Amino acid sequence: MHLGRTTLSKFLLQQLKGIEGANDLGALLVDVAAAVKAISAMTAKGALGGYLGELDARNVQGETQKKLDVLANEALIKSCEWGGLVAGMASEENDEPVPIPAEFRRGPYLLVFDPLDGSSNTDVNVSVGTIFSILSHAGDRPPAEADFLQPGCEQVAAGYAIYGPATMLVLTVGKGTYGFTLDREIGNFILTHPLMAIPPDSSEFAINTSNARFWEPPVHRYVTECQAGRTGERGRDFNMRWIASMVAEVHRILMRGGVFMYPRDTKDPTKPGRLRLMYEGNPIAMLVEQAGGRASTGRERLLDVQPAALHQRVPVILGSRNEVDRIERYHVEHDNGTAHPYVSPLFNERSLYRPEVLG
Ligand code: F6P
Ligand code: MN
DSSP states (O other), X not given: OOTTOOBHHHXXXXXXXXXXXXXHHHHHHHHHHHHHHHHHHHHHHGGGGTOOSEEEEEOTTSOEEEHHHHHHHHHHHXXXXXXXXXXXXXXXXXXXXXXXXXXXXXXXXXXXXXXXXXXXGGGGTOOEEEEEEEEEOOSSSOOOHHHHOOOGXXXXXXXXXXXXXXXEXXXXXXXXXXXXXXXXXXXXXXXXEOSOOOOSOOSEEEOOGGGXXXXXXXXXXXXXXXXXXXXXXXXSOOEEOOOSOHHHHXXXXXXHXXXXXXXXXXXXXXXXXXXXXXXXXXXHHHHHHHTTOEEEOSSSBGGGOOOSSTTOEEOEEEESHHXXXXXXXXXXXXXTTOSOGGGSGGGXXXXXXXXXXXX
């Protein structure tokens, strides 16, 4: 039964043919997949595994760490440190890059990851994920933080796992975005979603509207127009979703289109956004672009942002190409002062400058 299905290993052999360092890259992706299977088993056990709840600790971002955050982090480190494939790793959960223990050889890649994205959702049994990015590392010396600070367009491979009703692994080596579903009975990832493609248009958006008062005018403009539906500028009704788990939002967008935004806001003036560039924004942006979508900060292609720090934050606007183009245009029009006055804060509903008030 089920013979002839394309397993992850078979896919990698075929997909990486002709790519420099194919064997090492394939082996590293298999190691990542092994960690993902372990994390999938832990998340699936839920309360029965004793993994839920918080540790009495905070991570480098000042966020409380869940037990599962720490266990997922260890699963990835242990699965990938021994094989002579990585020169170093960096994780959302570790302040500094994670060195490779002296007894292991160092390899040609850097692995950067968010071990459990959306982990505030674990206790409420909503989908969470693992996000990873693979960069190359030249030379023999152990990598310093500066070696990790490569723009997303330099990524060799990227992917995420989603721990939902089914566990899936979605990855790219720069030749399209492919989805695999974990067959739990035999423990293999099976190719189920070849060449995923994001529809260029969509009527679905995702943003945390509780932050609306902190948004910039172009984001207000876009969301207000979506909310106005068929009676407004867009002439059609939109739907909204917010799962608070980026991997789950992105997975939905890869399957049926849409836009996801965690834009620049003024909530905390020291942070240009909520999401982290190196292990959230960049890998997801590569997957989205490889599926025909777009990923932007609102003002520049996300994959072109030059990182300045490992845990740097970035505004993220991604998904269906034509919608992201439109939101970028709204940023341009705002920045050069040509935005339609309808959206200017001076002309909003409560403003004295409303045309009817002015007479
Ligand atoms: O890691 C950041 C993250 O958990 C994302 O997965 C998610 O999109 C976002 O934060 C949720 O943010 P908020 O708590 O504002 O809804
Ligand atoms: Mn995260």
